[in-house]
Amino acid sequence: MIKLELKELTKIFERRVIFRNISLIKDAPGLFGVAGPNGSGKSTLVKVITGLLSPTSGSVAFSAGGREFSPGEAINHFGFASPYLVLYDEFSARENIEFSMKIRGLQFDEAYVDELLQHFSLLKRKNDPVRAYSSGMKQRLKVISAFAHKPELVILDEPTANLDSEGKARVYELAKIAAAEKLVIFATNEEDELAMCNEVLNINDYKLNNNTGKGAKV
Amino acid sequence: MIKRALWLFNKDLVSELRTRYAINALAMFIIVTISVILFAIGQEKISHALAAGLLWVVIFFSAMSGLSRAFVSEEERGTNLLLQLVASPTVVLTGKLFYNLILVFTMNMVILVLYSALFDAFALKNVFLFLASFVLGNTGLAFASTIIASIIAKANSKGTLYPVLSFPILLPLLLMLVEITKKCSDGVAFGEIAPEFFALVSYNVIMATASYMLFDFIWKE
Ligand SMILES: Nc1ncnc2c1ncn2[C@@H]1O[C@H](COP(=O)(O)OP(=O)(O)OP(=O)(O)O)[C@@H](O)[C@H]1O
Numbered sequence: 092m093i094k095l096e097l098k099e100l101t102k103i104f105e106r107r108v109i110f111r112n113i114s115l116i117k118d119a120p121g122l123f124g125v126a127g128p129n130g131s132g133k134s135t136l137v138k139v140i141t142g143l144l145s146p147t148s149g150s151v152a153f154s155a156g157g158r159e160f161s162p163g164e165a166i167n168h169f170g171f172a173s174p175y176l177v178l179y180d181e182f183s184a185r186e187n188i189e190f191s192m193k194i195r196g197l198q199f200d201e202a203y204v205d206e207l208l209q210h211f212s213l214l215k216r217k218n219d220p221v222r223a224y225s226s227g228m229k230q231r232l233k234v235i236s237a238f239a240h241k242p243e244l245v246i247l248d249e250p251t252a253n254l255d256s257e258g259k260a261r262v263y264e265l266a267k268i269a270a271a272e273k274l275v276i277f278a279t280n281e282e283d284e285l286a287m288c289n290e291v292l293n294i295n296d297y298k299l300n301n302n303t304g305k306g307a308k309v
Numbered sequence: 310m311i312k313r314a315l316w317l318f319n320k321d322l323v324s325e326l327r328t329r330y331a332i333n334a335l336a337m338f339i340i341v342t343i344s345v346i347l348f349a350i351g352q353e354k355i356s357h358a359l360a361a362g363l364l365w366v367v368i369f370f371s372a373m374s375g376l377s378r379a380f381v382s383e384e385e386r387g388t389n390l391l392l393q394l395v396a397s398p399t400v401v402l403t404g405k406l407f408y409n410l411i412l413v414f415t416m417n418m419v420i421l422v423l424y425s426a427l428f429d430a431f432a433l434k435n436v437f438l439f440l441a442s443f444v445l446g447n448t449g450l451a452f453a454s455t456i457i458a459s460i461i462a463k464a465n466s467k468g469t470l471y472p473v474l475s476f477p478i479l480l481p482l483l484l485m486l487v488e489i490t491k492k493c494s495d496g497v498a499f500g501e502i503a504p505e506f507f508a509l510v511s512y513n514v515i516m517a518t519a520s521y522m523l524f525d526f527i528w529k530e
């Protein structure tokens with residue numbers, strides 16, 4: 092079971108405080124929400140958690156069974172989908188996923204990926220180049236790649252951006268199943284997505300100069 | 310680690326074969342520069358020394374036009390974030406290095422063959438010594454241009470910055486190579502080019518070490 096620990100995590104861009112002193116421990120399983128209005132710092136927080144941005148101060152740690160993962164190890168234990176991640180246009184869905192598995196040093200479990208593609212009605216298109224995908228199809232593929240290596244922690248930034256109601260339902264279905272044994276994080280401002288979460292962190296509770304984390308709905 | 314890097318190399322190679330971005334630019338560049346030099350020389354007799362120098366001019370400018378793609382294309386398309394997510398900096402650098410090595414070798418073999426066929430003045434007496442230095446020159450070029458590409462990919466004025474930043478870094482390499490090529494076309498013993506040859510080896514070692522030390526800082530913002 093994976094455990095995510097944030098210690099006094101602070102991110103400041105130039106002089107704008109995005110969040111300050113976020114400290115929390117999250118154990119799998121569960122569905123955890125990060126909320127806040129546009130521009131509040133949801134994407135920034137998940138980028139810091141995944142190591143794509145470094146925090147101004149504080150730290151992020153992943154552990155399982157009391158043993159902490161090194162940053163290099165951690166990358167294979169979480170999956171991440173975000174509007175900021177761009178797929179390779181000239182490669183097909185299959186090739187994109189195979190590449191991200193192989194470069195992680197993992198086996199490419201094609202049968203499982205096919206199941207996921209089937210779940211999102213993309214199986215028939217899996218050999219088409221991503222260039223030929225619609226924005227909703229790309230979002231489906233991003234969610235698939237977040238799950239493809241069976242990570243214990245799945246972080247979805249705007250999980251249902253560009254998706255139709257069927258696509259949304261598919262994401263929720265997958266997230267709920269995963270949240271029963273793993274840790275899933277939604278960064279979103281959709282009311283119904285936040286309602287699905289066991290707990291919600293509101294970024295706006297972490298803006299004050301000397302906040303101690305109190306007053307937060309965690 | 311090597312296996313993962315090879316997957317990145319494989320991705321870049323397949324991508325290049327599908328989009329032909331660098332290959333086309335490189336091929337055009339090689340043809341144009343060599344033709345321009347041919348026209349400029351005309352019926353004139355040129356010396357061995359000049360022929361040796363011009364070879365590296367062609368190589369330098371072709372390298373400028375193709376080798377920056379490694380990182381710039383990831384950055385331009387926004388796919389660098391995905392790479393940061395799934396791979397460690399060492400894997401990324403090694404994969405890109407493999408790719409640039411292959412590109413440099415292919416490009417320079419083509420240039421060398423064309424050049425030897427078209428320029429009578431370019432005659433080597435010490436073919437073996439030249440080839441040994443040529444290989445070291447290629448690896449040095451690949452090391453240097455890979456790390457330069459990773460730096461300029463982060464900058465805003467990518468196009469102009471590349472030649473500017475490359476020039477001081479590649480200059481010592483090119484000077485050594487021109488000198489060795491000259492001496493090889495005159496036909497000298499190894500003893501006479503030994504200083505340049507060992508300088509070439511050290512250039513490679515320094516570039517490789519500096520690349521791996523710097524890359525962590527360049528790659529992660
Ligand atoms: N590289 C950057 N440099 C400076 N400021 C930045 C940078 N990236 C983000 N910001 C700022 O950080 C703040 C938070 O941005 P972020 O993208 O995290 O918001 P968000 O909560 O995800 O918004 P949205 O709901 O629109 O996705 C914004 O004010 C943004 O302008």
Ligand SMILES: [Mg+2]
Nearest residue numbers: 133134135248
């Ligand atoms: Mg966002």
